[in-house]
Amino acid sequence: MRFPLSWEMNMKNYTQIKDLPNLSQTIKEAILLKMNPFGFQDLGKHKTLVMLFFNSSLRTRLSTEKAAKNLGMEVMILNVNDAWNIEFEDGTVMNGNSSEHIKEAAQVISQYADIIAVRAFPTLQNKAKDESEYILNNFKKYATVPIVNMESATAHPLQALADAITISELTEKAKPKVVLSWAPHPKALPQAVANSFVEMMQDLEVDFTITHPEGYELSEAITKDTPINHNQVDALKDADFVYVKNWSNYKDYGKILNQDENWMITKAKLGDAKFMHCLPVRRNVVVEDAVLDSEQSVVIKQANNRTYAAQIVLKQILEDL
Amino acid sequence: MRFPLSWEMNMKNYTQIKDLPNLSQTIKEAILLKMNPFGFQDLGKHKTLVMLFFNSSLRTRLSTEKAAKNLGMEVMILNVNDAWNIEFEDGTVMNGNSSEHIKEAAQVISQYADIIAVRAFPTLQNKAKDESEYILNNFKKYATVPIVNMESATAHPLQALADAITISELTEKAKPKVVLSWAPHPKALPQAVANSFVEMMQDLEVDFTITHPEGYELSEAITKDTPINHNQVDALKDADFVYVKNWSNYKDYGKILNQDENWMITKAKLGDAKFMHCLPVRRNVVVEDAVLDSEQSVVIKQANNRTYAAQIVLKQILEDL
Amino acid sequence: MRFPLSWEMNMKNYTQIKDLPNLSQTIKEAILLKMNPFGFQDLGKHKTLVMLFFNSSLRTRLSTEKAAKNLGMEVMILNVNDAWNIEFEDGTVMNGNSSEHIKEAAQVISQYADIIAVRAFPTLQNKAKDESEYILNNFKKYATVPIVNMESATAHPLQALADAITISELTEKAKPKVVLSWAPHPKALPQAVANSFVEMMQDLEVDFTITHPEGYELSEAITKDTPINHNQVDALKDADFVYVKNWSNYKDYGKILNQDENWMITKAKLGDAKFMHCLPVRRNVVVEDAVLDSEQSVVIKQANNRTYAAQIVLKQILEDL
Numbered sequence: 001m002r003f004p005l006s007w008e009m010n011m012k013n014y015t016q017i018k019d020l021p022n023l024s025q026t027i028k029e030a031i032l033l034k035m036n037p038f039g040f041q042d043l044g045k046h047k048t049l050v051m052l053f054f055n056s057s058l059r060t061r062l063s064t065e066k067a068a069k070n071l072g073m074e075v076m077i078l079n080v081n082d083a084w085n086i087e088f089e090d091g092t093v094m095n096g097n098s099s100e101h102i103k104e105a106a107q108v109i110s111q112y113a114d115i116i117a118v119r120a121f122p123t124l125q126n127k128a129k130d131e132s133e134y135i136l137n138n139f140k141k142y143a144t145v146p147i148v149n150m151e152s153a154t155a156h157p158l159q160a161l162a163d164a165i166t167i168s169e170l171t172e173k174a175k176p177k178v179v180l181s182w183a184p185h186p187k188a189l190p191q192a193v194a195n196s197f198v199e200m201m202q203d204l205e206v207d208f209t210i211t212h213p214e215g216y217e218l219s220e221a222i223t224k225d226t227p228i229n230h231n232q233v234d235a236l237k238d239a240d241f242v243y244v245k246n247w248s249n250y251k252d253y254g255k256i257l258n259q260d261e262n263w264m265i266t267k268a269k270l271g272d273a274k275f276m277h278c279l280p281v282r283r284n285v286v287v288e289d290a291v292l293d294s295e296q297s298v299v300i301k302q303a304n305n306r307t308y309a310a311q312i313v314l315k316q317i318l319e320d321l
Numbered sequence: 322m323r324f325p326l327s328w329e330m331n332m333k334n335y336t337q338i339k340d341l342p343n344l345s346q347t348i349k350e351a352i353l354l355k356m357n358p359f360g361f362q363d364l365g366k367h368k369t370l371v372m373l374f375f376n377s378s379l380r381t382r383l384s385t386e387k388a389a390k391n392l393g394m395e396v397m398i399l400n401v402n403d404a405w406n407i408e409f410e411d412g413t414v415m416n417g418n419s420s421e422h423i424k425e426a427a428q429v430i431s432q433y434a435d436i437i438a439v440r441a442f443p444t445l446q447n448k449a450k451d452e453s454e455y456i457l458n459n460f461k462k463y464a465t466v467p468i469v470n471m472e473s474a475t476a477h478p479l480q481a482l483a484d485a486i487t488i489s490e491l492t493e494k495a496k497p498k499v500v501l502s503w504a505p506h507p508k509a510l511p512q513a514v515a516n517s518f519v520e521m522m523q524d525l526e527v528d529f530t531i532t533h534p535e536g537y538e539l540s541e542a543i544t545k546d547t548p549i550n551h552n553q554v555d556a557l558k559d560a561d562f563v564y565v566k567n568w569s570n571y572k573d574y575g576k577i578l579n580q581d582e583n584w585m586i587t588k589a590k591l592g593d594a595k596f597m598h599c600l601p602v603r604r605n606v607v608v609e610d611a612v613l614d615s616e617q618s619v620v621i622k623q624a625n626n627r628t629y630a631a632q633i634v635l636k637q638i639l640e641d642l
Numbered sequence: 643m644r645f646p647l648s649w650e651m652n653m654k655n656y657t658q659i660k661d662l663p664n665l666s667q668t669i670k671e672a673i674l675l676k677m678n679p680f681g682f683q684d685l686g687k688h689k690t691l692v693m694l695f696f697n698s699s700l701r702t703r704l705s706t707e708k709a710a711k712n713l714g715m716e717v718m719i720l721n722v723n724d725a726w727n728i729e730f731e732d733g734t735v736m737n738g739n740s741s742e743h744i745k746e747a748a749q750v751i752s753q754y755a756d757i758i759a760v761r762a763f764p765t766l767q768n769k770a771k772d773e774s775e776y777i778l779n780n781f782k783k784y785a786t787v788p789i790v791n792m793e794s795a796t797a798h799p800l801q802a803l804a805d806a807i808t809i810s811e812l813t814e815k816a817k818p819k820v821v822l823s824w825a826p827h828p829k830a831l832p833q834a835v836a837n838s839f840v841e842m843m844q845d846l847e848v849d850f851t852i853t854h855p856e857g858y859e860l861s862e863a864i865t866k867d868t869p870i871n872h873n874q875v876d877a878l879k880d881a882d883f884v885y886v887k888n889w890s891n892y893k894d895y896g897k898i899l900n901q902d903e904n905w906m907i908t909k910a911k912l913g914d915a916k917f918m919h920c921l922p923v924r925r926n927v928v929v930e931d932a933v934l935d936s937e938q939s940v941v942i943k944q945a946n947n948r949t950y951a952a953q954i955v956l957k958q959i960l961e962d963l
Contacts, residue, residue, distance in 0.1 A: 038367050046680050048708060058405060058426075062397055062433040066369060069395050074711050076704055084700060084922060093926040095828045100922030103934070104941065105700075108921060111946040112704040186416045279429060280405060280421030284414040292424070299425065304432040359688050379726060379747075383718055383754040387690060390716050507737045600750060601726060601742030605735040613745070620746065625753040 011316040015136055015149040017157045017199045030165050030312040037311065041072030043318045048074045050113035054081060054120040054135060059279060059306055060150045060158065064117055067310035071318065076112065088134050106142035115146050115317055122153035122190050124254030130154065146317045151192055159278050160196035162309035164204060166302045167241055170274060175207050176240035181232060182212035183286040184259045185246035193278050194247045195222045202226060211235035213258045218250055232263060239273040244287055267291050274298045332637040336457055336470040338478045338520045351486050351633040358632065362393030364639045369395045371434035375402065375441040375456060380600060380627055381471045381479065385438055388631035392639065397433065409455050427463035436467050436638055443474035443511050445575030451475065467638045472513055480599050481517035483630035485525055487623045488562055491595060496528050497561035502553060503533035504607040505580045506567035514599050515568045516543045523547060532556035534579045539571055553584060560594040565608055588612050595619045653958040657778055657791040659799045659841045672807050672954040679953065683714030685960045690716045692755035696723060696762040696777060701921060701948055702792045702800065706759055709952035713960065730776050748784035757788050757959055764795035764832050766896030772796065788959045793834055801920050802838035803951035806846060808944045809883055812916060817849050818882035823874060824854035825928040826901045827888035835920050836889045837864045844868060853877035855900045860892055874905060881915040886929055909933050916940045
C-alpha cells in the first residue's frame, strides 16, 4: 500500500486528520514507535499533557495517557464537569450556571500544560452547534499551547489514525478494499468515528465504499465522492477490511430511525475480510459473537494501536514546540 | 515465629493468598523492602499498573499506587463505573445497559497495562454470583497480563498479607495466639477481609481462634478446622493479637442479624493483646476509643504495611514477567 | 518594593500566610524558580504529595500538582467525598454516616505521604464551625506529615502568595497602591480569598485599602487597622493594582445581601491600574469584558504564578523534612 503525500504544514494542533503534516510518514513512524516505545523519552521530559474530559473515556484516556508517559511527559487529568461549567458565548452577562469563560479557562490551563487534549461529545440535538465544534475550536482559539482532539462532536482523528496504522500493518495489497458499514444500536451515537474514518480512507490508497440504510447518509462535506451502497451484502463482497460502526441519523439529526437487525455483521456476511471496530462494541447487536471470537477480528490490535497513534501525534507536536 | 513453605508455583496473578509462591519468603522480603523501598526501581521501569475501581477506596488505592511508584512503575487509575457498564454473561444480545463485554474490556486494558489491579465488592444479595467472583475471575480469564486483587467479593489478600507482615514484625513468640473477633456494625459488610485473614492465619505458625455470635459462621470452605468459640471473653483470653472485623451474615446471606453492643471490643476484654483492624473503623461501635487511642492499637502500622504488602506482590509479579 | 522580614520560624505546615518563615525571601525565590522550575528535582525525589479534595478544583489542583512534579515529587490525588465520610467529633458513637474518624484518616494518609495538601471549603452556614477550621486543623493535629492549605474555610494562602509574587513582578514603585474591591456575584462565596489577600497585603510594603458596600465588612480579626472605604470610586483613585473579589456577608453569615451592579468593575473605574482576580471570574457581573480583554488584566499571570507559589512552599517544606 502506498500513501499520498498530501500534507505540508507543520504540526501545531491535531484536531482533525488534515492537521497531520505527512500521513504516510506518520504511519510508518508509528509502526516503528511500537517497536521502540521508550526511545524518545527526552522529548517529553519536563513537558506536561493536560487531559480534559467533558465526557468519560476508557480507551482514549488510557492510551493517550500511556502514549504521553512513553514519551517521558507528565500527565494531569481533569474531569471538567466535576470542576465547573464553562461559558462559550461572547459578551454574556454570566449570572447563570457558568462560572468561568472559555477565554480564561483555556488560557489558564495553558499555563500548566505544554499540550492540552480535549474530549467533548456532541449534543446530538443542536446540529449547528455541534458542527461548529464550539468546545474544541474555542480551546484552539484561546489556548496558547497545542490542542489534541480526543474525540469531538464531529471527529475522532486519533481513532482514525490507529485504524490506518492497523490497516497498514495487516495488508500487503497495493489497494485493499475497505468497507465502512453502519450497524444497528439501541442508543443514539455520534457520527464522529465514522466521519474521521471516511476522511482517513479518502487519504489512503484504498478502494473504499460506505454502506448504510437509505437515509443514513453522513454529511456530504465528509463523504464527498466516496461510493455509497445501500445493499450491505453487495457492498461487503470481496472486502479486505470491514469497519463497522453505528451512527445516529445525520439528516434527522441525532434520531434513531432504524434498528434493523439485518444490518448486524455476521460471519457469513464478512467473508474473508478482517473485522474492525473502534470499541466498545455491543455483541450480537452490532456484530455476532462468531465474528468477534474469530481470528478475523482485529479490534484488540486496533485498541493497541491507539497508544501509538496518540504517541506519534504527541511526538510530532513535541518536536515542533 | 516460623513460616511453613507451602507454595511452590510461580507468581502470575495475586487474586488469593494461595497465589503467593512462598509466604515466609514474601513476608521477610516485605520487611526488607520497608527499609529500602526504592531499591528496585529498575524492575518497574517502563511498566504500567492499571488500577480499576468498581468500588471506591482509600487505603488500598493510595498504598497500591505508592507501592507501584516505589518500584518505578507508571500508574493509571480508572473508576470503572464512571466509564461504562461491562457485560459479563456469554452470548447475550447486548441491547440493554452494558456497552462493552468483559472479553473486549479485559483484553483492551491489557494492551495498556503490564499488570491490572481490580477492586470489585460483592452484591451481598446473590451469594452464588458473589462466590463465583465473576468480575475478578473474568478479568483473570480474558486479560493477557497478571491480575491483582484489590478486594473482591470474597477475598482481600493484600490486606491479609499486610496483616501477616504486621504480626511477624510485632511478635517474638514461636506461636503467638491470634483471635479473629466479629464486632457489631450498622451496615452490611462483606466477608472478604475476614475470609482472607482466616486463610492467612491458617498458613502462619500461630494459635488461631475465631469468635463470633452463633449463626455468624463464615464459609466452611474457608474456616475448615479452625476452632470457633461463641464466647468472646473466653476466646480472647491470653491473646497476643486480636483482629476485629464485622461481617454480615453468611448463611442468611448479607443480612444484619445481630448488632449486639456487647461484642464491641473494650480495653478490658483486650487484656494485653495488640488490637488489629483493617480500617476504616467505627469508634465506639466496633471498638471503644480507649483501645484505639492506646499503645496496644497497631492499626496505623497495619495501614503502613499495606504499601509493602502491595509492593512485594508487584515485585514478585514483575520478576516473573 | 521592599519586604519586611517578619517571620522567623521554620516551615512545617503552610496553612496560613504566617507560616512562611520569610515572605521577602520566598517571593524572590519564587521568581527565580520560574526561570528554573526543574532545578530542584532531587529535593522531591522519592517524596509523595497526597492531594485531598473535599471540594472540586481547577487552578489549585493543576498548579499544585504541577509544582510538586516540577520538584520531582510523586503526586496522588483523592477526591474525599467519593471515598468516605470522615468523623471529626471526639467521643462519638459512630453508628451514623461517618465511616472513619479523622484520627485514623489523617494518620493513615500520613503513611503514604510526605506532605498532605487539603482543600475544604466552609459551610457558609455555621460561622463558628467554619472559623474553627475543623477539617484543616484536625488534619494538622493528627497527621504526622506537613499540611498545605489548598483553600480552607477562611484562608487561601497559596492564592495570596501567587498574588504577592504577581504584584512584586509588576511594580517598580517602593510602595504601590493596592485596593481590594468587593464586586457582586449571584452565588454565596467564601471570604477565604479576600481574607488571605488582606493578610498578605498587610505584610507587604504597599499602600492598601479595602472597598466594599456598607455592612460587608470582613472579620475584624483579619482587617485590623486596614483602611476601609465604602465609596468604591474614591477608593480606586490612583490605584496601581485593583484586586476584585466577591464574598458573601460575614456578619449575617453566608448571606447575599447586596447584588448592586454598580459595584461591577469597569474600564472607567479602573483607570490605569492593573486588574487582578483569583479566577474563575464571571464576566459582566464581577468585571466587564473591556477590562478582562485589555492589557491591564493580569489574571493569567496570576494563574501562572500559582504554580510557583505552590512550588516555593513545597520546596521550603521539603528542605525542612
